[in-house]
Each structure stands twice: as structure tokens, then as C-alpha cells.
Amino acid sequence: MTGHEVDVVVVGAGFAGLRALHTLRGAGLRVAVLESGDGVGGVWRWNRYPGARCDIESYDYSYGFSDDLEQEWRWSERYATQPEILRYVEHVADRFDLHRDVHLHRRVVAADWDDDGARWTARTEDGDTWAGRFLIMAVGNLSTTKRPAFPGEDAFGGEILHTAEWPTTPVAFAGRRVGVVGTGSSGIQSIPVISREAEHVTVFQRTPAFSVPARHAPVSDEQDAAIKADYAARRARAASSPSGLGFVPNRRSALDDTPEERDAVFERAWDGDGFGFVLAYHDLLLDQAANDTAADFCRAKISAIVEDPGTREKLLPTDYPMGAKRPCVDSGYYETFNRENVALVDVRADPIERLTATGLRTASGDHDLDVLVLATGFDAITGSLLKPTITGRDGVTLAEAWRDGPVTYLGLGVAGFPNLFAITGPGSPALLANVLLGIEQHVDWIAGLLTRMRDEGHAVVEADRDAQERWTAHLLERADETLYPKARSYYMGDEVEGKPRVFMLYPGGIRQYRRIIERVAADGYEGFHLGGAAA
Numbered sequence: 001m002t003g004h005e006v007d008v009v010v011v012g013a014g015f016a017g018l019r020a021l022h023t024l025r026g027a028g029l030r031v032a033v034l035e036s037g038d039g040v041g042g043v044w045r046w047n048r049y050p051g052a053r054c055d056i057e058s059y060d061y062s063y064g065f066s067d068d069l070e071q072e073w074r075w076s077e078r079y080a081t082q083p084e085i086l087r088y089v090e091h092v093a094d095r096f097d098l099h100r101d102v103h104l105h106r107r108v109v110a111a112d113w114d115d116d117g118a119r120w121t122a123r124t125e126d127g128d129t130w131a132g133r134f135l136i137m138a139v140g141n142l143s144t145t146k147r148p149a150f151p152g153e154d155a156f157g158g159e160i161l162h163t164a165e166w167p168t169t170p171v172a173f174a175g176r177r178v179g180v181v182g183t184g185s186s187g188i189q190s191i192p193v194i195s196r197e198a199e200h201v202t203v204f205q206r207t208p209a210f211s212v213p214a215r216h217a218p219v220s221d222e223q224d225a226a227i228k229a230d231y232a233a234r235r236a237r238a239a240s241s242p243s244g245l246g247f248v249p250n251r252r253s254a255l256d257d258t259p260e261e262r263d264a265v266f267e268r269a270w271d272g273d274g275f276g277f278v279l280a281y282h283d284l285l286l287d288q289a290a291n292d293t294a295a296d297f298c299r300a301k302i303s304a305i306v307e308d309p310g311t312r313e314k315l316l317p318t319d320y321p322m323g324a325k326r327p328c329v330d331s332g333y334y335e336t337f338n339r340e341n342v343a344l345v346d347v348r349a350d351p352i353e354r355l356t357a358t359g360l361r362t363a364s365g366d367h368d369l370d371v372l373v374l375a376t377g378f379d380a381i382t383g384s385l386l387k388p389t390i391t392g393r394d395g396v397t398l399a400e401a402w403r404d405g406p407v408t409y410l411g412l413g414v415a416g417f418p419n420l421f422a423i424t425g426p427g428s429p430a431l432l433a434n435v436l437l438g439i440e441q442h443v444d445w446i447a448g449l450l451t452r453m454r455d456e457g458h459a460v461v462e463a464d465r466d467a468q469e470r471w472t473a474h475l476l477e478r479a480d481e482t483l484y485p486k487a488r489s490y491y492m493g494d495e496v497e498g499k500p501r502v503f504m505l506y507p508g509g510i511r512q513y514r515r516i517i518e519r520v521a522a523d524g525y526e527g528f529h530l531g532g533a534a535a
């Protein structure tokens with residue numbers, strides 16, 4: 001067993017962990033990043049499935065901390081593919097000399113707070129220990145794979161793949177019969193690509209998604225030059241918009257417009273805004289009647305695309321508000337169901353019973369398959385935070401503290417867990433906004449706090465329990481003003497059986513959130529206790 005000593009232990013070498021390393025190293029701190037995988041990039045390393053892309057435009061889903069980086073990197077498409085994003089992260093790690101402090105194949109299994117020494121000790125699977133005054137969990141919101149256990153898995157003679165743990169070697173689909181379980185973003189992106197190659201694809205759908213067209217396009221040299229000439233303004237627009245994507249909120253209610261006016265607004269959004277469709281009116285996620293207008297518009301679009309009446313009917317989402325589950329962005333998803341080699345099974349009406357030697361059995365009969373693709377998502381938001389056993393003050397674990405759902409102060413700190421920070425943790429906007437912006441906001445805020453602690457000689461910072469309760473109550477109140485709780489979604493913990501059902505993110509927008517955390521910092525980190533003499 002070997003012991004290492006640093007100032008800050010960071011868990012995870014995705015976008016968040018690398019940004020934390022770069023910034024905290026720049027502030028003069030010794031940082032070690034522990035990463036379970038064989039390289040940097042986090043989810044963008046694992047999710048290599050066919051068709052994987054980001055739903056946020058490349059120029060916004062990228063780091064904003066370095067003008068030189070912004071200027072020298074050339075995105076090739078409006079929405080970057082997974083390989084391009086991975087190349088970008090690897091470039092960043094090379095360019096800023098980050099690799100030397102990233103320790104690969106180091107899965108953190110436990111972390112313990114030592115009150116006397118005022119430090120954390122993280123333990124990796126291979127028995128190494130890494131001690132540091134601060135522990136930063138940069139583990140991502142969608143990084144613990146959810147893999148349903150279907151009976152008969154061992155008997156299945158074909159191959160089982162999960163979109164979030166895709167093999168590094170190419171998977172050939174030609175001449176094979178493929179089943180895909182799941183129609184969230186990963187399913188919706190991969191199904192059209194797989195079906196162009198496979199002999200046959202059967203899609204097993206539980207909840208139909210609302211998906212809007214991506215309108216992918218290559219980025220021309222002129223577009224690239226225009227964006228780079230004014231990149232700072234683009235970043236500023238993103239940071240001052242509620243979504244972090246730069247969309248100017250439409251102040252009107254969907255109900256203020258006539259049906260014709262509304263259709264024109266929705267049509268424009270459908271044709272170019274991608275994910276921003278849900279922001280076409282300010283109240284689409286606040287008011288059921290307003291939401292119905294958007295949902296009706298989407299259903300009409302789906303109906304116009306899908307030719308077979310039975311398939312069309314199954315693809316129409318009807319039992320939750322549009323956008324209350326994370327909407328998807330697609331390239332020809334609905335059109336895929338007009339292909340001869342694609343079939344749709346509604347597993348609510350025709351439930352999956354088991355895997356057999358030759359395929360998947362649903363209540364109505366057997367579906368012969370050579371490959372089963374699980375696009376079944378993640379134990380979201382809290383999954384990767386709770387995977388290691390994190391033990392704070394008085395031997396209380398994070399899992400115990402969060403038994404009824406995650407409680408944090410500002411999504412950054414947790415009472416009883418001094419010197420622990422989560423980047424884009426529960427209680428922050430995280431997945432409800434441009435997560436890259438959220439990461440940079442959090443890292444800069446944490447760096448400001450750590451620098452101040454060093455300057456003032458403090459060793460320990462801890463969220464105040466009352467401040468945490470107030471924050472948690474505040475975000476639940478804000479969530480109750482929205483339509484989010486009306487859907488069964490991973491925002492609410494519905495994706496994993498037995499998870500507490502509670503809204504886990506800050507729904508007030510990333511602009512408002514930034515104002516709040518900046519004010520907290522300006523007020524001397526109000527709601528945090530700073531103390532303990534630094535050794």
C-alpha cells in the first residue's frame with residue numbers, strides 16, 4: 001500500500017476534473033486527479049456508440065478559460081461527434097500539460113474525513129491512498145451505467161452491448177438482427193445509424209420521447225472565423241442566458257399568441273434551435289396549457305413523418321409534459337421507422353419477459369436477435385457520487401446523509417462533509433443548463449474559496465446545516481412551480497427503483513444561480529463556516 005500527499009484530490013478526469021486540475025494547479029495547489037478509466041474525457045470516452053454527439057453546439061460545449069485554446073481549436077460540425085469531443089479533451093490535456101497529474105486506472109472506492117488532521121484520504125481499488133486537504137468530486141451526472149437485469153441473460157447466444165460502455169473496437173452490424181432497449185438520447189441517436197447497417201432493428205420502447213431535429217451541419221471557414229472574431233461576446237451571451245446556451249428568453253406566454261402565430265414560433269424553433277425548442281416561450285415548462293401547445297406541435301410533426309399508423313401511435317408521447325423529461329435531439333429518428341428493416345415494440349403494452357438463447361421474449365412472442373443494445377441510461381445525478389463510500393464527520397456516510405434524497409448547499413458543499421466539493425452536483429443547475437458552463441462556474445468559484453482560505457489561514461470549510469436546509473427547500477419550491485415533477489424522469493430519481501423521488505437540480509436557470517453563488521462569495525461565503533488553522 002502506498003500513500004500520496006497532495007493539497008487537492010480530484011475524482012474523475014472528464015471535463016470537470018481536468019478544468020479543476022488546470023485551475024487549481026494555476027493557483028499554486030498540488031492536485032492529483034484519480035480516474036478509473038484508461039484515459040481522460042469521462043463520459044465522452046465511454047459513450048462511443050454509433051451516432052453519439054453532443055446536443056449542445058460545439059462552440060458552446062467547450063472550455064472558455066483560454067482565448068488561445070478557443071482560437072486554435074477548429075470544430076468541424078455544429079454539434080460535435082463523440083470522437084471529435086474526445087480529441088478535443090485530449091488536446092486540452094496535452095496543451096495544458098495535465099496528464100502528469102492524472103492517475104489512470106485508479107478507481108476511488110472510499111474517502112474518509114479525518115477531523116484531527118483536517119484532511120481527506122481517498123482509497124483506490126488497488127489499495128493506494130491519496131490524502132489531501134480537499135476532495136473534489138468531478139464524477140459527472142451521467143456516468144454510472146444503468147443496466148437492467150433481464151432474466152435469461154446468461155442463456156442469450158448473441159452479444160449484449162451498453163451505449164455507455166461501448167467497445168473501443170468497431171462493432172459490425174451488417175447482416176445482424178439488432179434489438180435496442182431504450183429511447184432516450186442515446187437510443188434516439190444510435191437507432192438511425194445502426195438501422196442503416198443492420199439487417200433488422202427492433203426497438204423496444206417503454207416511454208416515447210419528445211425529440212426535435214438537430215439540423216446538423218458542417219461549420220464553414222466563414223462561420224468559424226465569425227464566431228472566433230467575437231467569441232467573448234458569445235460566451236457572455238451564454239453566461240447571461242438562463243440555459244447557458246445563449247437563447248434569449250421569449251418573454252411571451254405560448255397562450256398570448258394565436259394558434260397561427262404560435263405555429264410560426266414553434267416552426268422556427270423546430271427548424272434550428274434543437275434543444276432550445278423548449279425555450280420557444282417562457283412558460284412551456286411552467287404552465288400545462290402552454291406546454292400542451294408545444295406537445296401538440298411535436299405530436300403533429302411526428303405524425304406527419306411516420307407512415308405506419310400503428311407505429312405512429314406508439315411513438316406519440318402523451319403522458320407527460322414536453323421537456324419535463326430531458327428532450328432529445330435527433331437526426332432522422334422518426335424517419336427511421338419508415339424503413340422496412342425497423343420495427344417498434346411498445347414494452348408497456350407488450351412487456352419484456354426474458355432473454356432466450358436466440359433473442360428477447362416479450363409477452364406477445366419471441367424477437368430473434370444477434371445483438372442486444374442497451375440504451376438504458378444511467379443512475380443519474382447521485383449515482384457516481386454515492387458509488388465510493390464517502391465518510392464525513394462522526395462516521396456518517398454520504399449515502400446515509402442522502403437517504404431521503406441529496407441535500408447540499410448550492411450544490412457545492414454538504415453539511416457534515418467539510419472540504420468536500422461536488423462539481424455540478426445535485427442542487428446546482430447541472431443537467432438543466434449547459435453543463436460545460438456549470439463546470440467552469442463551479443471550478444472558478446471553488447478556486448476563489450480555496451485561495452481565500454489559504455490567504456486567511458483557514459484549513460476547513462463546511463456548509464452550514466441551516467443554510468443547506470434553506471437551499472434545499474428553496475429549490476424544491478422552485479421545482480414545484482414547474483412541470484418537472486409531472487414526469488417520471490431521472491431529474492426526479494425515477495430511473496432507479498428505490499431511489500428517493502425528489503427533484504434534484506436547481507431549476508431557476510444558470511444565470512440566476514451564478515448571481516446567487518457570486519453573492520455568497522462576496523458576502524464572505526455566507527452559509528459556509530470557515531475555520532481551523534492551516535498547518
Ligand code: NAP
Pocket residue numbers: 052053054055056142148163181182183184185186187189204205206207326347352375376377378431490495
Ligand atoms: P435515458 O435518457 O435515461 O434513457 C434510457 C431509456 O431506456 C429510456 O427510454 C428508458 O425508458 C429506457 N429503459 C430504461 N430501463 C428500461 C427497462 N428496464 N426496460 C425498458 N426500457 C428501459 O438514457 P440515455 O438515453 O443514455 O440518456 C441519458 C442522458 O445522457 C440524456 O438525457 C442526456 O442528458 C445525456 N446524453 C446526451 C447526449 C447528447 O448530448 N447528445 C447523448 C446521449 C445522452 P423510460 O423513459 O420509460 O425510463
